[in-house]
Amino acid sequence: MTYRTTGYLPIEEYAAIGDGGAFALVGSDGAIDWSCLPQLDSPSVFGAILDPERGGSYILRPTVAFETERHYVERTNVLQTVFHTDVGSVRVTEAFTIDPVRTGGWRELVRHVEGLSGTVPMAWTCFPRPAYGAAACQIDRVDDDVIVMRGPEVSLALRSFDAGGPRICGDAVEGDFAARDGMEATLVLVAGGADALPIPTRAAASRRLEETSAAWRFWVSGHSYSGPWDAAVERSLLAIKLLSDGRTGAIAAAGTSSLPEALQAERNYDYRFGWVRDLCFTLDALLAVGMDEQAHASVTWLLQATGHTHPRIDPVYALDGHVVRSQSQLALAGYRGTTPVHIGNEAGAQLQLGGFGDLIETLCSYVSAGHLLTPEVGERLADIADLLTHIWRCEDSGLWELGERAHYGTSKLGVWVAFERLLSLVAHGHVPPRHVRRWTRARDEVREFIERQLFSPEKNSYLMKAGSDMLDCGMLLAGRRGFGDVRGDRTRGTIEALAHELDAGGPLLFRYTGMRDEENAFLACSFWMVEALALTGRTDEAVTRMEDLLARGSGVGLFSEEMKPDTYAMRGNIPQALTHLSLIQAASTIERTTANGDASRCLTSQAAGRR
Numbered sequence: 001m002t003y004r005t006t007g008y009l010p011i012e013e014y015a016a017i018g019d020g021g022a023f024a025l026v027g028s029d030g031a032i033d034w035s036c037l038p039q040l041d042s043p044s045v046f047g048a049i050l051d052p053e054r055g056g057s058y059i060l061r062p063t064v065a066f067e068t069e070r071h072y073v074e075r076t077n078v079l080q081t082v083f084h085t086d087v088g089s090v091r092v093t094e095a096f097t098i099d100p101v102r103t104g105g106w107r108e109l110v111r112h113v114e115g116l117s118g119t120v121p122m123a124w125t126c127f128p129r130p131a132y133g134a135a136a137c138q139i140d141r142v143d144d145d146v147i148v149m150r151g152p153e154v155s156l157a158l159r160s161f162d163a164g165g166p167r168i169c170g171d172a173v174e175g176d177f178a179a180r181d182g183m184e185a186t187l188v189l190v191a192g193g194a195d196a197l198p199i200p201t202r203a204a205a206s207r208r209l210e211e212t213s214a215a216w217r218f219w220v221s222g223h224s225y226s227g228p229w230d231a232a233v234e235r236s237l238l239a240i241k242l243l244s245d246g247r248t249g250a251i252a253a254a255g256t257s258s259l260p261e262a263l264q265a266e267r268n269y270d271y272r273f274g275w276v277r278d279l280c281f282t283l284d285a286l287l288a289v290g291m292d293e294q295a296h297a298s299v300t301w302l303l304q305a306t307g308h309t310h311p312r313i314d315p316v317y318a319l320d321g322h323v324v325r326s327q328s329q330l331a332l333a334g335y336r337g338t339t340p341v342h343i344g345n346e347a348g349a350q351l352q353l354g355g356f357g358d359l360i361e362t363l364c365s366y367v368s369a370g371h372l373l374t375p376e377v378g379e380r381l382a383d384i385a386d387l388l389t390h391i392w393r394c395e396d397s398g399l400w401e402l403g404e405r406a407h408y409g410t411s412k413l414g415v416w417v418a419f420e421r422l423l424s425l426v427a428h429g430h431v432p433p434r435h436v437r438r439w440t441r442a443r444d445e446v447r448e449f450i451e452r453q454l455f456s457p458e459k460n461s462y463l464m465k466a467g468s469d470m471l472d473c474g475m476l477l478a479g480r481r482g483f484g485d486v487r488g489d490r491t492r493g494t495i496e497a498l499a500h501e502l503d504a505g506g507p508l509l510f511r512y513t514g515m516r517d518e519e520n521a522f523l524a525c526s527f528w529m530v531e532a533l534a535l536t537g538r539t540d541e542a543v544t545r546m547e548d549l550l551a552r553g554s555g556v557g558l559f560s561e562e563m564k565p566d567t568y569a570m571r572g573n574i575p576q577a578l579t580h581l582s583l584i585q586a587a588s589t590i591e592r593t594t595a596n597g598d599a600s601r602c603l604t605s606q607a608a609g610r611r
Contacts, residue, residue: 007052011570012554019096020246022107030061037191051332056129076216088118097208106192115179127172161186224290227591235557236580249297250274250319254573260338280358285581311383313355324348350397354414364421407466410474419443460493470513473525504565507548520562527582
């Protein structure tokens with residue numbers, strides 16, 4: 001079994017479950033150490049991953065030594081864990097159930113136990129600590145097998161079926177039982193608001209657990225990818241769906257907060273928000289594999305959210321679409337003692353010019369996929385372009401939300417994309433030709449700025465920022481976005497320079513120059529390199545890197561934000577949407593370029609589709 005270090009499991013030892021609202025991380029030792037209820041962006045109820053003493057957890061496991069093997073039920077987000085002991089084996093199947101006819105905001109977590117062999121002594125403890133560990137629940141017994149726990153803004157009901165009678169022990173509820181060969185037991189935890197709270201029957205909970213697998217399979221079957229990494233693409237789609245807000249269509253950047261990019265450092269952020277950049281990249285990935293239905297909902301959210309700040313595009317919005325401007329610290333110990341622990345995010349107050357290009361490019365891709373924008377949206381895009389003609393020369397915080405404002409390469413690339421795609425939308429009648437000459441001139445000026453101020457002849461590479469010789473893996477996205485000649489000297493030179501200077505060992509890359517001693521390898525960048533290699537025709541290298549990266553995923557196929565190069569330990573929030581969507585893009589790009597036999601023809605075809 002994997003042992004904890006001072007109460008903490010390795011990040012890669014967690015699997016994620018959810019239902020498009022609630023979200024939880026389940027450790028390989030049977031502990032739910034993170035869950036925000038009833039919604040992903042609600043305060044945590046179980047938060048032991050950030051503080052084992054005060055955070056709260058929900059544990060179900062044998063009371064004797066065990067080894068585990070686990071996997072998701074095929075093509076689902078239903079988790080199965082088999083505990084092997086010297087006295088027998090037991091299987092736990094768990095999920096937040098999905099019921100299409102369910103009304104209200106309540107959530108149902110089912111943990112179903114099956115004895116496989118022998119007799120295994122089992123125990124469980126439900127220790128909720130609402131409000132990010134700051135509050136205790138009022139606990140009351142309703143029936144022999146039903147306990148209700150009420151805290152600030154959340155109520156929980158726990159029902160035990162053949163899993164031992166629940167006992168109230170201070171701030172926790174406990175139970176124990178013997179899992180004999182052939183027996184079944186079930187624990188059902190229901191979460192909701194302070195008003196009504198349903199108490200499910202065993203038959204209803206069991207039915208919903210079974211139907212949940214069917215619901216996940218039906219959803220993921222909608223993709224069109226048919227390449228060699230079908231399982232990894234499907235797992236990534238399912239991970240992204242876990243981060244999708246069923247209320248609004250928003251997709252959170254990750255399901256967690258403040259898991260550190262490096263231990264004992266300060267890069268700890270709350271990622272339970274919708275980033276325009278990440279969501280636009282996600283929509284591009286979804287459209288690339290035919291997942292249009294999710295794209296419809298997310299485009300709607302994107303337009304509603306950015307409407308709150310029109311014509312400015314904020315980097316990040318709350319999942320309900322409102323602006324995010326601040327963050328605060330929690331009095332928690334932090335993962336492995338790494339503080340601060342944050343809620344909220346200050347990135348919303350930054351100027352990030354790349355977001356303008358992300359938005360317009362995504363809407364252009366949406367239209368190219370056969371969908372329509374309203375005339376009102378076209379007018380909004382024209383307003384955005386007018387603003388961008390005035391501010392594109394400003395320094396900003398860049399793709400990586402840095403404190404130092406500068407003329408970042410990724411930002412100027414995003415500005416060029418904004419004007420290039422906008423002019424395509426104008427040509428096809430989706431945007432009014434209000435100031436075409438001005439927009440065309442601005443596009444050409446941005447291109448000239450990039451080629452003159454953001455390219456180093458000495459390094460034969462595009463640069464991170466003007467006036468510097470630093471490199472940035474974000475410039476790998478130039479090929480995907482149609483900037484420059486995908487087979488040209490500058491594109492090839494940039495790939496070579498990045499592969500050399502930002503190499504973190506094996507297939508891994510650091511984000512940009514100077515991060516070698518500040519953080520760990522950034523996984524999305526590693527998949528961007530795969531995509532860039534495929535687009536330039538270096539398919540064999542792309543495939544080798546892809547295989548190596550996929551081998552570094554967790555035991556259940558999840559990826560976090562970063563990875564420690566020497567040990568491949570995961571760092572940062574998990575599952576990370578940007579990593580998983582980059583995996584999907586890399587896989588689909590290799591599939592397209594291999595099928596076409598020529599990457600440049602593939603890229604040209606994509607660009608033609610946009611125009």
